[in-house]
Amino acid sequence: MPLVLSHLTLNTGHLAHTVRADVADKAVTMLLSVLDAGGGAVPGMPGWFLDVMFPLGSNGAKLDGGAFLQIAAEPGASTRPVAMAVAVWCRDLAANAWEQAMVGYWAQQRPLSCIDLWRDPPARPPPLPWLAAWLTPFVDLADAATLQTFDDLERCIVWALIP
Secondary structure (H helix, E strand, O other): OOOEEEEEEOOOOEEEEEEHHHOOHHHHHHHHHHHHOOEEEOOOOOOOEEEEEOOEOOOOOEOOOEEEEEEEOOOOOOOOOOEEEEEEOOHHHHHHHHHHHHHHHHOOHHHHHHOOOOOOOOOOOOOOOEEEEEEOOOHHHOOHHHHHHHHHHHHHHHHHHOO
16 A cells, blocks of 8 residues: 555645555656755745755754755745645654644734634644645745646655655
8 A cells, every 4th residue: 555645735635645646747847856855845845945854853963754845935944935845754743743733833823814814723733744834924926827836746746755
């Protein structure tokens, strides 16, 4: 039975399920160098950048099994990301990662409510592996077509990260 990614969009409550075969190998391959570098220009999306951060162990070493993502119109850890996400594929990281995702999402409740992009999140994450993603108050920096592409991009990124 293939591994199924649970992709939850927090702004809408929409939950999509995808398998690795739903993502083109070429898309994953194009993202690998960006992910290895911890971020950079998004291939095929001029003017958009990905920043990726990984959880660290007590010894400071990168832990495999989760990642924090942001997509912005500027490189690096942006103060104006358009989309943010937390992805987890290792059970040991799931509870803490969900808590961190909720802190990040709830911190934006007021501005997201003002632009009708707020929905209370579920109490628990979807089944592993999961991706919890949300648009931020900077959503107006992207056009509608680009915003729709972010969903596909987020899934491609997670499938590129899962070993």
